[in-house]
Amino acid sequence: MPFKTIVAIIQSKDDAERVLDCAIPLTTRFQGHLIGVHAEALPVAYTSAVGFPDTEFLQATAEVNKERAEALQADFRRRIRDANVSYEWRSLECFSGDSAHSGIASARCADLAIAAQRNPHADSTATADVDALLFESGRPVLIVPHAGPSLSSYRNVLIAWNGSREAARAAFDALPLLMEADHVEVFVIDPPEDAEYDSEASGEEIATALARHGVNINVAAETSNGRSIDQILQQRIAARGADLLVLGAYSHSWLRQLLFGGVTRTVLQSMPVATFMSR
CATH class of the missing domain: 3.40.50.620 (HUPs)
Structure with missing residues (x-):
């Protein structure tokens, strides 16, 4: 049975290119449907000096998160526009801001999930927790290495x-x-x-x-x-x-x-x- 529904876990710009270099050709190869998943962290309600929530901080954080998600969505759509495959984008929010955790529900209804290997030189929040996908999704996960070519032919x-x-x-x-x-x-x-x-x-x-x-x-x-x-x-x-x-x-x-x-x-x-x- 070919992979007809593929979920691409996109945590940040650091891993987006490598994941899509693999996910888009595979989706084209199997004439499938690609779902891009990205999650942002919910803003934490810090309190001001007088004990009330710092609404300005919350607003600024929410705007930064929204801009980052929209930029990743734009990159995703730009990359897939010429591939002539069915696709969708899912922007999510969770307390951890981890796209793998948030993408578990999507992965459970897919044939394959694709995520990036953790880059030891990147910020700890730049790559998703692939362990969560392996343990909780019940579906196979293709892990793209953080170095070396991002292949999709696998001969x-x-x-x-x-x-x-x-x-x-x-x-x-x-x-x-x-x-x-x-x-x-x-x-x-x-x-x-x-x-x-x-x-x-x-x-x-x-x-x-x-x-x-x-x-x-x-x-x-x-x-x-x-x-x-x-x-x-x-x-x-x-x-x-x-x-x-x-x-x-x-x-x-x-x-x-x-x-x-x-x-x-x-x-x-x-x-x-x-x-x-x-x-």
């Missing part, structure tokens, strides 16, 4: 496979992209010793299932030998020249990954290629 795909529910969900959610890719690899780190006994974890069974959809696919495996999973994935991406990683989000304890790190956190912060994630 060489790497599926990170560990036999988990989340990995299976991501692989099948990504089928519209996998079916059009030139090559797809199911990559298993530290595969089971007896692949015949545990074909699910070895990647053979998921590769066979995807091949029935016409996906050009193979299975590869590698042992970690003390290296971190995200390091191995990045090395494999570089070796294969992959332009898309498909990954199950938080396939281990979310609390454990929050406290000690993990592949999902690396993807959200520094993975060098676009990453398609489901949970």
